[in-house]
Amino acid sequence: MAVALITGASRGFGRALARELAGDGWDLVVDARHPEPLGEVAELLEDAGVAVRAVPGDVTDRGHRLELVRDAEELGGLDLLVNNAGTLGPSPLPRLEALDPASLAEVMVANVIAPLALVQLALPLLRRSHGVVVAVTSDAAVEAYEGWGAYGASKAALEQLHHVLQAEERDVRVVRFDPGDMRTDMHQAAFPGEDISDRAEPEVAAGVLRRLLAGEVHSGRYRSAELVEAPA
Numbered sequence: 009m010a011v012a013l014i015t016g017a018s019r020g021f022g023r024a025l026a027r028e029l030a031g032d033g034w035d036l037v038v039d040a041r042h043p044e045p046l047g048e049v050a051e052l053l054e055d056a057g058v059a060v061r062a063v064p065g066d067v068t069d070r071g072h073r074l075e076l077v078r079d080a081e082e083l084g085g086l087d088l089l090v091n092n093a094g095t096l097g098p099s100p101l102p103r104l105e106a107l108d109p110a111s112l113a114e115v116m117v118a119n120v121i122a123p124l125a126l127v128q129l130a131l132p133l134l135r136r137s138h139g140v141v142v143a144v145t146s147d148a149a150v151e152a153y154e155g156w157g158a159y160g161a162s163k164a165a166l167e168q169l170h171h172v173l174q175a176e177e178r179d180v181r182v183v184r185f186d187p188g189d190m191r192t193d194m195h196q197a198a199f200p201g202e203d204i205s206d207r208a209e210p211e212v213a214a215g216v217l218r219r220l221l222a223g224e225v226h227s228g229r230y231r232s233a234e235l236v237e238a239p240a
Contacts, residue, residue, distance in 0.1 A: 013037040016093030018045040020192035024214035030056035068122045086133035090142045091123035099197040101155030119162035143170040184229040187213030
Protein backbone atom coordinates (compact mmCIF):
# COMPACT_ATOMS: atom_id res chain seq x y z
CA MET A 9 0.00 0.00 0.00
CA ALA A 10 1.32 3.46 -0.89
CA VAL A 11 1.93 5.95 1.92
CA ALA A 12 1.48 9.72 1.71
CA LEU A 13 2.45 12.39 4.23
CA ILE A 14 0.38 15.58 3.96
CA THR A 15 1.07 18.58 6.15
CA GLY A 16 -1.67 21.05 7.01
CA ALA A 17 -4.41 18.45 6.47
CA SER A 18 -7.12 19.59 8.87
CA ARG A 19 -8.78 22.04 6.48
CA GLY A 20 -8.73 23.55 3.02
CA PHE A 21 -6.63 22.02 0.29
CA GLY A 22 -4.77 19.61 2.59
CA ARG A 23 -7.99 18.13 3.93
CA ALA A 24 -9.48 17.83 0.43
CA LEU A 25 -6.36 16.13 -0.92
CA ALA A 26 -6.20 13.68 1.99
CA ARG A 27 -9.77 12.61 1.29
CA GLU A 28 -9.04 12.22 -2.43
CA LEU A 29 -6.02 10.02 -1.76
CA ALA A 30 -7.82 7.95 0.88
CA GLY A 31 -10.46 7.23 -1.75
CA ASP A 32 -7.67 5.84 -3.94
CA GLY A 33 -6.43 3.60 -1.14
CA TRP A 34 -3.42 5.56 0.09
CA ASP A 35 -2.38 5.09 3.71
CA LEU A 36 -1.84 8.51 5.24
CA VAL A 37 0.18 10.45 7.76
CA VAL A 38 -1.48 13.82 8.32
CA ASP A 39 -0.69 16.73 10.58
CA ALA A 40 -2.11 20.07 11.69
CA ARG A 41 -1.55 22.38 14.61
CA HIS A 42 -4.97 21.85 16.22
CA PRO A 43 -5.85 18.33 17.45
CA GLU A 44 -9.66 18.51 17.30
CA PRO A 45 -10.15 19.29 13.59
CA LEU A 46 -7.29 16.93 12.72
CA GLY A 47 -9.04 14.15 14.66
CA GLU A 48 -12.25 14.79 12.73
CA VAL A 49 -10.36 14.47 9.44
CA ALA A 50 -8.70 11.26 10.64
CA GLU A 51 -12.11 9.70 11.30
CA LEU A 52 -13.27 10.57 7.80
CA LEU A 53 -10.14 9.06 6.29
CA GLU A 54 -10.40 5.88 8.34
CA ASP A 55 -13.94 5.43 7.03
CA ALA A 56 -12.33 4.89 3.62
CA GLY A 57 -10.61 1.80 5.02
CA VAL A 58 -7.04 3.09 4.98
CA ALA A 59 -4.44 3.33 7.74
CA VAL A 60 -4.16 6.82 9.19
CA ARG A 61 -1.66 8.41 11.54
CA ALA A 62 -2.91 11.83 12.67
CA VAL A 63 -0.11 13.78 14.36
CA PRO A 64 -0.99 17.15 15.92
CA GLY A 65 1.88 19.60 15.97
CA ASP A 66 3.70 22.41 14.26
CA VAL A 67 5.83 21.55 11.24
CA THR A 68 8.34 24.22 12.31
CA ASP A 69 9.24 21.96 15.28
CA ARG A 70 12.01 19.44 14.56
CA GLY A 71 10.61 16.88 16.99
CA HIS A 72 7.27 16.98 15.22
CA ARG A 73 8.92 16.53 11.82
CA LEU A 74 10.81 13.51 13.12
CA GLU A 75 7.58 12.01 14.41
CA LEU A 76 5.89 12.44 11.03
CA VAL A 77 8.66 10.62 9.19
CA ARG A 78 8.82 7.86 11.82
CA ASP A 79 5.10 7.27 11.47
CA ALA A 80 5.42 7.02 7.70
CA GLU A 81 8.21 4.49 8.06
CA GLU A 82 6.10 2.44 10.47
CA LEU A 83 3.31 2.35 7.87
CA GLY A 84 5.76 0.85 5.39
CA GLY A 85 7.73 3.75 3.92
CA LEU A 86 6.93 6.96 2.10
CA ASP A 87 5.79 7.35 -1.51
CA LEU A 88 4.51 10.93 -1.42
CA LEU A 89 5.32 14.01 0.64
CA VAL A 90 3.03 17.02 0.22
CA ASN A 91 4.44 20.23 1.69
CA ASN A 92 1.10 22.00 2.11
CA ALA A 93 1.23 23.54 5.60
CA GLY A 94 2.03 27.22 5.69
CA THR A 95 1.03 30.64 6.90
CA LEU A 96 -0.29 33.72 5.15
CA GLY A 97 1.42 36.16 7.49
CA PRO A 98 -0.15 39.36 8.82
CA SER A 99 -3.78 40.05 7.95
CA PRO A 100 -4.86 42.44 6.55
CA LEU A 101 -1.95 42.07 4.13
CA PRO A 102 0.52 44.94 4.63
CA ARG A 103 2.38 46.85 1.95
CA LEU A 104 6.13 46.26 2.03
CA GLU A 105 6.75 49.67 3.56
CA ALA A 106 4.80 48.51 6.63
CA LEU A 107 5.88 44.85 6.72
CA ASP A 108 7.44 43.97 10.08
CA PRO A 109 10.72 42.11 9.40
CA ALA A 110 9.92 39.80 12.30
CA SER A 111 6.65 38.82 10.61
CA LEU A 112 8.51 38.16 7.37
CA ALA A 113 10.94 35.91 9.24
CA GLU A 114 8.04 33.92 10.73
CA VAL A 115 6.51 33.43 7.29
CA MET A 116 9.85 32.24 5.90
CA VAL A 117 10.34 29.74 8.72
CA ALA A 118 6.88 28.23 8.23
CA ASN A 119 6.71 28.33 4.43
CA VAL A 120 10.32 27.71 3.40
CA ILE A 121 12.63 26.42 6.14
CA ALA A 122 10.26 23.90 7.73
CA PRO A 123 9.28 22.28 4.41
CA LEU A 124 12.92 21.91 3.41
CA ALA A 125 13.78 20.41 6.79
CA LEU A 126 10.97 17.89 6.38
CA VAL A 127 12.18 17.00 2.89
CA GLN A 128 15.68 16.39 4.26
CA LEU A 129 14.34 13.93 6.83
CA ALA A 130 12.08 12.19 4.32
CA LEU A 131 14.56 11.84 1.44
CA PRO A 132 15.95 8.41 2.40
CA LEU A 133 12.43 6.94 2.32
CA LEU A 134 11.49 8.80 -0.86
CA ARG A 135 14.64 7.67 -2.67
CA ARG A 136 13.92 4.08 -1.72
CA SER A 137 10.39 4.26 -3.16
CA HIS A 138 11.26 6.54 -6.12
CA GLY A 139 8.59 8.74 -4.61
CA VAL A 140 7.18 12.19 -5.21
CA VAL A 141 7.58 15.49 -3.34
CA VAL A 142 4.88 18.11 -3.91
CA ALA A 143 5.40 21.75 -2.98
CA VAL A 144 2.07 23.55 -2.83
CA THR A 145 2.84 26.96 -4.27
CA SER A 146 0.91 29.99 -5.54
CA ASP A 147 0.71 32.45 -8.40
CA ALA A 148 1.92 34.97 -5.80
CA ALA A 149 5.32 33.32 -6.24
CA VAL A 150 5.61 34.59 -9.81
CA GLU A 151 3.24 37.58 -9.96
CA ALA A 152 3.35 40.92 -8.10
CA TYR A 153 0.22 41.60 -6.06
CA GLU A 154 0.02 44.54 -3.67
CA GLY A 155 0.24 43.33 -0.09
CA TRP A 156 1.44 39.86 -0.97
CA GLY A 157 5.15 40.55 -0.50
CA ALA A 158 5.80 38.25 2.47
CA TYR A 159 3.69 35.34 1.28
CA GLY A 160 4.79 35.70 -2.35
CA ALA A 161 8.47 35.86 -1.43
CA SER A 162 8.12 32.74 0.71
CA LYS A 163 6.40 30.80 -2.06
CA ALA A 164 9.02 31.94 -4.58
CA ALA A 165 11.73 30.65 -2.25
CA LEU A 166 9.84 27.41 -1.67
CA GLU A 167 9.52 26.91 -5.41
CA GLN A 168 13.19 27.54 -6.07
CA LEU A 169 14.30 25.13 -3.35
CA HIS A 170 12.12 22.42 -4.88
CA HIS A 171 13.29 23.32 -8.39
CA VAL A 172 16.88 22.79 -7.26
CA LEU A 173 15.80 19.59 -5.49
CA GLN A 174 14.49 18.40 -8.85
CA ALA A 175 17.93 18.98 -10.38
CA GLU A 176 19.72 17.21 -7.53
CA GLU A 177 17.54 14.14 -6.91
CA ARG A 178 17.51 11.62 -9.73
CA ASP A 179 15.39 9.05 -7.88
CA VAL A 180 12.68 11.43 -6.62
CA ARG A 181 10.14 13.34 -8.68
CA VAL A 182 9.52 16.91 -7.56
CA VAL A 183 6.26 18.69 -8.36
CA ARG A 184 5.48 22.37 -7.80
CA PHE A 185 1.70 22.61 -7.76
CA ASP A 186 -0.26 25.86 -7.90
CA PRO A 187 -3.87 25.17 -6.87
CA GLY A 188 -5.01 28.70 -7.69
CA ASP A 189 -7.46 30.81 -5.70
CA MET A 190 -9.61 28.68 -3.43
CA ARG A 191 -12.46 29.21 -1.00
CA THR A 192 -10.38 28.56 2.12
CA ASP A 193 -9.84 30.15 5.52
CA MET A 194 -6.40 31.35 4.44
CA HIS A 195 -7.73 33.03 1.33
CA GLN A 196 -10.50 34.64 3.38
CA ALA A 197 -7.87 36.00 5.78
CA ALA A 198 -6.18 37.65 2.81
CA PHE A 199 -9.43 39.45 2.02
CA PRO A 200 -11.05 40.13 5.41
CA GLY A 201 -14.69 41.08 5.18
CA GLU A 202 -14.89 40.39 1.43
CA ASP A 203 -17.05 37.81 -0.32
CA ILE A 204 -14.84 35.07 -1.78
CA SER A 205 -17.68 32.74 -2.76
CA ASP A 206 -16.66 33.06 -6.41
CA ARG A 207 -13.45 31.14 -5.71
CA ALA A 208 -13.38 27.41 -6.39
CA GLU A 209 -13.74 24.92 -3.55
CA PRO A 210 -10.40 23.26 -2.66
CA GLU A 211 -11.78 19.91 -3.79
CA VAL A 212 -11.40 21.07 -7.40
CA ALA A 213 -7.63 21.53 -7.19
CA ALA A 214 -7.29 18.45 -4.99
CA GLY A 215 -8.96 16.41 -7.70
CA VAL A 216 -6.52 17.77 -10.27
CA LEU A 217 -3.51 16.80 -8.16
CA ARG A 218 -5.00 13.39 -7.43
CA ARG A 219 -5.29 12.71 -11.17
CA LEU A 220 -1.70 13.81 -11.70
CA LEU A 221 -0.45 11.50 -8.98
CA ALA A 222 -2.51 8.60 -10.28
CA GLY A 223 -0.53 8.71 -13.53
CA GLU A 224 3.16 8.83 -14.30
CA VAL A 225 3.62 12.39 -13.14
CA HIS A 226 6.90 14.03 -14.14
CA SER A 227 8.87 16.62 -12.22
CA GLY A 228 7.86 20.18 -13.03
CA ARG A 229 5.48 23.04 -12.30
CA TYR A 230 1.75 22.49 -12.72
CA ARG A 231 -1.17 24.95 -12.50
CA SER A 232 -4.53 23.54 -11.50
CA ALA A 233 -6.36 26.06 -13.69
CA GLU A 234 -4.68 24.61 -16.78
CA LEU A 235 -5.56 21.03 -15.90
CA VAL A 236 -9.15 21.20 -14.64
CA GLU A 237 -11.30 18.82 -16.65
CA ALA A 238 -14.02 20.53 -18.66
CA PRO A 239 -17.55 19.51 -17.63
CA ALA A 240 -19.08 16.76 -19.75
